[in-house]
Amino acid sequence: LNCCEGDILLLLDSSGSVSSYEFSRLLHFLSELLLPFSLGRGQVRAGLLQVGTEPHLEFGLDAHSTQPGLQGALHRTRQLQGDTNTEAALRQAQGLLARAGAGDELELPKVLVWLTDGVHPGMVDGPMAELRRAGVFLLAVSTGHGNYQVLQRVVTPPIESHLYFVDIDDISIITEDLREAIIELIHVERLRVVQVSSHSAMLQWRPVLGSNTDFYSFLHYSSVLPGGGQPNGGASSGGQYHRRTLPGDASWVELSGLQPDTIYTASLTPNSQSNHDYLNTLSVTFTTQPEVLSPAVVTVADSGPDRVRVSWGPLQTEHVQRYQIEYGALPSGQVHTVRLHGHQNSTLLTGLEPDTQYLVTVSALYSTGKEKAMSVKACTQEGRMCVGVFL
Numbered sequence: 001l002n003c004c005e006g007d008i009l010l011l012l013d014s015s016g017s018v019s020s021y022e023f024s025r026l027l028h029f030l031s032e033l034l035l036p037f038s039l040g041r042g043q044v045r046a047g048l049l050q051v052g053t054e055p056h057l058e059f060g061l062d063a064h065s066t067q068p069g070l071q072g073a074l075h076r077t078r079q080l081q082g083d084t085n086t087e088a089a090l091r092q093a094q095g096l097l098a099r100a101g102a103g104d105e106l107e108l109p110k111v112l113v114w115l116t117d118g119v120h121p122g123m124v125d126g127p128m129a130e131l132r133r134a135g136v137f138l139l140a141v142s143t144g145h146g147n148y149q150v151l152q153r154v155v156t157p158p159i160e161s162h163l164y165f166v167d168i169d170d171i172s173i174i175t176e177d178l179r180e181a182i183i184e185l186i187h188v189e190r191l192r193v194v195q196v197s198s199h200s201a202m203l204q205w206r207p208v209l210g211s212n213t214d215f216y217s218f219l220h221y222s223s224v225l226p227g228g229g230q231p232n233g234g235a236s237s238g239g240q241y242h243r244r245t246l247p248g249d250a251s252w253v254e255l256s257g258l259q260p261d262t263i264y265t266a267s268l269t270p271n272s273q274s275n276h277d278y279l280n281t282l283s284v285t286f287t288t289q290p291e292v293l294s295p296a297v298v299t300v301a302d303s304g305p306d307r308v309r310v311s312w313g314p315l316q317t318e319h320v321q322r323y324q325i326e327y328g329a330l331p332s333g334q335v336h337t338v339r340l341h342g343h344q345n346s347t348l349l350t351g352l353e354p355d356t357q358y359l360v361t362v363s364a365l366y367s368t369g370k371e372k373a374m375s376v377k378a379c380t381q382e383g384r385m386c387v388g389v390f391l
Helices: 020-034 067-076 086-100 125-133 148-154 168-186
Strands: 006-013 044-051 056-059 110-116 136-142 163-165 191-196 201-205 215-222 241-247 252-255 263-271 282-287 297-301 308-313 320-329 336-341 346-349 356-366 371-380 388-390
Touching: 006 020, 006 086, 006 168, 020 044, 020 067, 020 110, 020 168, 044 067, 044 086, 086 110, 086 125, 110 168, 125 136, 125 148, 136 148, 136 168, 148 163, 163 168, 191 263, 191 282, 201 263, 201 282, 297 356, 297 371, 308 320, 308 356, 308 371, 320 346, 336 346
Parallel strands: 006 044, 006 110, 110 136, 136 163
Antiparallel strands: 044 056, 191 201, 201 252, 215 241, 215 263, 263 282, 297 308, 308 346, 320 336, 320 356, 356 371, 371 388
16 A cells, blocks of 8 residues: 555553463454555554553564565564553553654654453553544554443544454454554645746655556646636636646656746646545645846856956756856956857856956846846956956
8 A cells, every 4th residue: 555654553462361362363463454554754654562561662663664574573473471551551652652753844643553352451541642632543452342431432533443342253354444444544645846946846646546547637827827817717818827647657747837936736636447436636835936047156266377267157058048258357458258058157268468357247148038147356366366246
C-alpha cells in the first residue's frame, strides 16, 4: 500500500495471562495486518511495545523500513510473561509517540493499537485520555470478553470500527476490517509543491491509480486572471489557466511559463476505470518567487595592467537574448562595446590602459523587450582593482 503516511505503535499484551498459543496467534495476526504497508519515513512507521511486569520495546518506529525486516522482527519476538502492567507501557508509549513527531514539518497521524486478553487491564483511563488529547488515535483488540466498559471508554470513536472482541482462533476474520480502519486514519491525500521559482513549479503527489486505463485530470491557474477571468471561463477568454491529462502512474508534474510573484492554485483529479470508489480532487495553492532580473550582480576579477574579467549573474538563458558590455576610461574616454549571447556570464576585457579607472556597464536584453543594466568601476592599477557598483 502506497496510500498512507503515519506512525503505528502496537501495544501487545505479553504477560503471563496470555497463553503461548494465544501469543503466537497474535504475532501472526500482526504480521498479516502490517504486511501490505510500505514502510519507512514518508510512508508507514511501525513499532512494537510489549506489556509485562515492565514494558519492553521490541522495536521502535524507525527500526524497519522494509517488510522482510519487519516480518523477521515479529517472528523473533518472544513473550515476556510476568504481570500485566499496561499503565507503565502506556507511559512509555506516550514518550515514544511524542518524540516521533518532534521536528516534523507536517504533523503526521499516530495510531496506537492495543492487543489484550482483557484480563486485569489496570488503571488505563488516565494515560489513554492523555494520548487522545495528544492527537493519538486509539484502537483495541480483545481476545477475551471482559472489561468491555473500560475498552469502550478508552478507544477513539467510532467504536464500531475501532474496538474488536474476537476469539483467538477467529482473529484473522478482523484483519481486513482493522487494517481498513487504520488506513482511514493515516490515508494521505496531499498535492505538494516541492520546488518553485519565478517561472516554474514542481508538484508531487502519492499515486492512487494503477490501471493502464486510469488517468489524472490536471488544472492549474493563477488566482488573478487578466480581465477578471475565472477558471470556469465565465468572465474572460484570456484567463491564464491550463488543463492537461496525465497517465495513471504519474506522481509529479512540472509547470513552466508561470508569472513571477503570482498566486497559483493547482488541482488534480484521479479518474479510475477500475476503482469505482470516489477519489477526491487534490488542491494546493502556492506563490511563485519574485523575478530577479539579470544582471543582479556584477563582479570584476583577474585585473592586470591592461585587462579585467567582468562576470555577472544570475544566468537566465531562457529569457535573456543577449548581453551588451560597454566600457570606457573615466572621465570621458572612448566607449567600447562587446555583445555576447544570453548563455554567457563573463568576458575578458583586454587592451586597457594601465593605472586607469574604467566604467563598465553590463546590459541584458530580454525576449520580452525589457532591458536591465548595472555598472561598476574597475581599475587597472599595478595589477590591483578598485570597484564601485552603480545600478
